[in-house]
Amino acid sequence: DTAVSQTPKYLVTQMGNDKSIKCEQNLGHDTMYWYKQDSKKFLKIMFSYNNKELIINETVPNRFSPKSPDKAHLNLHINSLELGDSAVYFCASSQPRTSGNTIYFGEGSWLTVV
Amino acid sequence: GQQVMQIPQYQHVQEGEDFTTYCNSSTTLSNIQWYKQRPGGHPVFLIQLVKSGEVKKQKRLTFQFGEAKKNSSLHITATQTTDVGTYFCAVISSNTGKLIFGQGTTLQVKP
Numbered sequence: 001d002t003a004v005s006q007t008p009k010y011l012v013t014q015m016g017n018d019k020s021i022k023c024e025q026n027l028g029h030d031t032m033y034w035y036k037q038d039s040k041k042f043l044k045i046m047f048s049y050n051n052k053e054l055i056i057n058e059t060v061p062n063r064f065s066p067k068s069p070d071k072a073h074l075n076l077h078i079n080s081l082e083l084g085d086s087a088v089y090f091c092a093s094s095q096p097r098t099s100g101n102t103i104y105f106g107e108g109s110w111l112t113v114v
Numbered sequence: 115g116q117q118v119m120q121i122p123q124y125q126h127v128q129e130g131e132d133f134t135t136y137c138n139s140s141t142t143l144s145n146i147q148w149y150k151q152r153p154g155g156h157p158v159f160l161i162q163l164v165k166s167g168e169v170k171k172q173k174r175l176t177f178q179f180g181e182a183k184k185n186s187s188l189h190i191t192a193t194q195t196t197d198v199g200t201y202f203c204a205v206i207s208s209n210t211g212k213l214i215f216g217q218g219t220t221l222q223v224k225p
Contacts, residue, residue, distance in 0.1 A: 040217075041151070041217075041218050041220065042217055042218070043202065043215040043218070044215075045212055045213070045214075048212060056210065056212055090156060090157070094213075096211075101147075101213055102147065102159045102162065103147075103149075103157070103159065103204075104159070105157050105158070107155070107156050108155075108156050
């Protein structure tokens with residue numbers, strides 16, 4: 001069973017389009033995240049939700065909008081895609097109270113904007 | 115804000131050689147975590163260090179936390195091709211509580 005699963009794994013789309021990436025975790029964790037990894041492999045946190053509540057909102061363009069319908073799901077919607085949005089987007093989850101903030105990552109969604 | 119510097123950015127070694135990556139912080143850390151990301155894969159948690167001067171081993175991997183809790187290292191003895199990947203350290207920001215990743219060290223191993 002995949003602990004943190006995200007779809008789609010690969011996404012190629014044109015500039016200006018709107019796209020969504022979905023994420024689900026079956027670990028029972030309260031906290032979920034979206035990370036962006038650029039071509040230099042730098043991992044940067046974008047958003048963090050705790051029990052459906054937004055707790056971290058980094059300086060990301062407001063074209064990026066996360067949504068957490070319940071604590072097991074955290075989706076990422078991106079409007080008006082730009083070339084610079086091309087990256088790998090990782091969903092992740094953790095349970096800080098019990099696992100010391102160990103992050104469990106999904107397999108990533110490779111977004112290419114052309 | 116909290117920053118952690120990780121060096122080197124890249125390392126190419128011959129199979130059987132040793133490898134070390136270092137993480138340095140200007141502030142005292144409560145703990146430090148290490149992750150490994152295989153090519154095309156996702157970061158996977160390896161270990162967490164909490165105590166000053168702590169040393170932990172996982173087979174050929176040795177993790178150290180500095181006495182002042184401002185630096186850490188990951189040492190791989192006798193590298194194998196399966197060790198290829200990017201190794202990240204990660205620390206919890208004292209300001210925000212979020213996990214901040216180092217820049218990563220990408221290891222290439224020539225067979």
